[in-house]
Amino acid sequence: QVQLVESGGGLVQTGGSLRLSCAASGRTFSRYHMAWCRQAPGKECEFVAAVAWSGGSTYYADSVKGRFTISTDNGQNTAYLQMNSLKPEDTAVYSCLADRYYSGTDIRRYDYRGQGTQVTVSS
Numbered sequence: 001q002v003q004l005v006e007s008g009g010g011l012v013q014t015g016g017s018l019r020l021s022c023a024a025s026g027r028t029f030s031r032y033h034m035a036w037c038r039q040a041p042g043k044e045c046e047f048v049a050a051v052a053w054s055g056g057s058t059y060y061a062d063s064v065k066g067r068f069t070i071s072t073d074n075g076q077n078t079a080y081l082q083m084n085s086l087k088p089e090d091t092a093v094y095s096c097l098a099d100r101y102y103s104g105t106d107i108r109r110y111d112y113r114g115q116g117t118q119v120t121v122s123s
Contacts, residue, residue, distance in 0.1 A: 002026040002112045004096045009117030016086050020117060022079040022096030033103035034072055034079040035110060038092035038119075045095060045107055049081060052103040059105055064090075086121045093118050 008020040022034070035050035049070035050059045058070055069082040079096060094117055097110035 002032060002098050004098060004112055004114035006094065006096050006114045006117040009094060009119045011120045011122065012086055013122050014087060016121070017082070017084045018086065018119060020081040020083065020094055020096075020119070022081075022114060024077045024079070024096075024098060032098040032100055032112075033110075034070070035097040035099075035103075035107065036070060036079075036081045036094055037097060037107045037113075038090075038094045039116070040092040047105045047107050048094070050097075050103055050105060051079070057103065059103075061105075083119070086119075088121045088123045091119060091121050 003025045005023045006020060008018060012018055031053050033053050036048040037045040038048050039045040048061050048064055049068055051070045051072055067085045072079045096114040097107060098112040099110040102109045
């Protein structure tokens with residue numbers, strides 16, 4: 001089992017930045033592919049970004065490409081999502097995902113998901 005706990009959310013103005021963290025515990029974190037999804041009220045969680053455990057491959061939703069960066073620190077068992085140039089439409093609950101074998105954009109294929117952290121961007 002892998003437990004994921006997100007932090008770093010909050011309220012920020014348009015154009016601002018936030019850095020989300022995802023602390024993992026349980027099995028060998030460094031061998032897990034990581035991703036982030038976000039869920040706005042009344043909607044399903046949508047893919048935001050993913051990174052292979054080796055750090056060699058990253059994927060981003062078109063809506064965040066060039067503004068968000070996903071990374072991992074395997075020594076700290078932590079994944080990050082650096083979010084810059086935030087927009088009101090980025091407002092959502094952001095959740096961290098992990099999977100031993102899958103590193104793509106289909107969030108349904110990730111075995112583990114955290115509870116999420118709220119990000120609110122004011123206009």
